[in-house]
Amino acid sequence: MSASIQAPTREAALTLMLRQGEVTAGQLADQLEVSVQVMRRHLRSLQDDGLVEACPAAEGPGRPSNRWHLTSKGRSQFPDGSEHFALGLLTSMASSLPSEMVDQLLRQQAADKATDYRRQIGQGGLQQRLEQLVELRRREGYVAECRPDPDSPGWIISEYHCSVMKIAEQFPCVCDQELQLIRHTFPDCQVERVHWLLEGGHSCGFRLIPC
DSSP, rough: HHHEEEEEEEEHHHHHHHHHHHOOOHHHHHTTTOOOHHHHHHHHHHHHTEEEEEEEEEOOSSSSSEEEEEOHHHHHSSSOOOHHHHHHHHHHHHSSSSGGHHHHHHHHHHHHHHHHHHHHHHTHHHHHHHHHHHHHHHHOOOOEEEEEOOOSSEEEEEEEOTTHHHHHHHOTTHHHHHHHHHHHHHHEEEEEEEOOOTTSSSSSSEEEEEO
């Protein structure tokens, strides 16, 4: 199989693992419409490159099957806007005096960004505005989606790749800014965090319930 044919399958497999957390070769094969044997070859190649790793999981009688997930190197294959965020944050900090003003700066940055988001997503229905926001986030380097919440009359925004992850690992307060950003963008909703990459989840998730 030529490299030009292999590459889209490899990229699609990485994206599926990013979205779904852990998956088997069979699940990937079904979703990508290739044979399990072909999928296993791709996974071995990705493993050799240090992008994925497997852990055995018992799923009924018989030999345990491998469940595959991304490594840190695998996650790094997706767009990263940390440098742009850090530059904006450092610029804001440089214009202030005491270090305790950082929280205030982050709150202000969230409010300003939300104002820009609201301008771009318009005044349509909630689903339309959510879809517009997801598209904006994707352009910024996030792997994001929204879907109806099965446990409430609201919606879930999931972000499987955070474009400021490297900053958030050192400054978790950035994640509080992200929560405030969603709340400011949708003031007509109750917004809460339901998943968090920093706590071992495979996505950051926000539940939005109309007020």
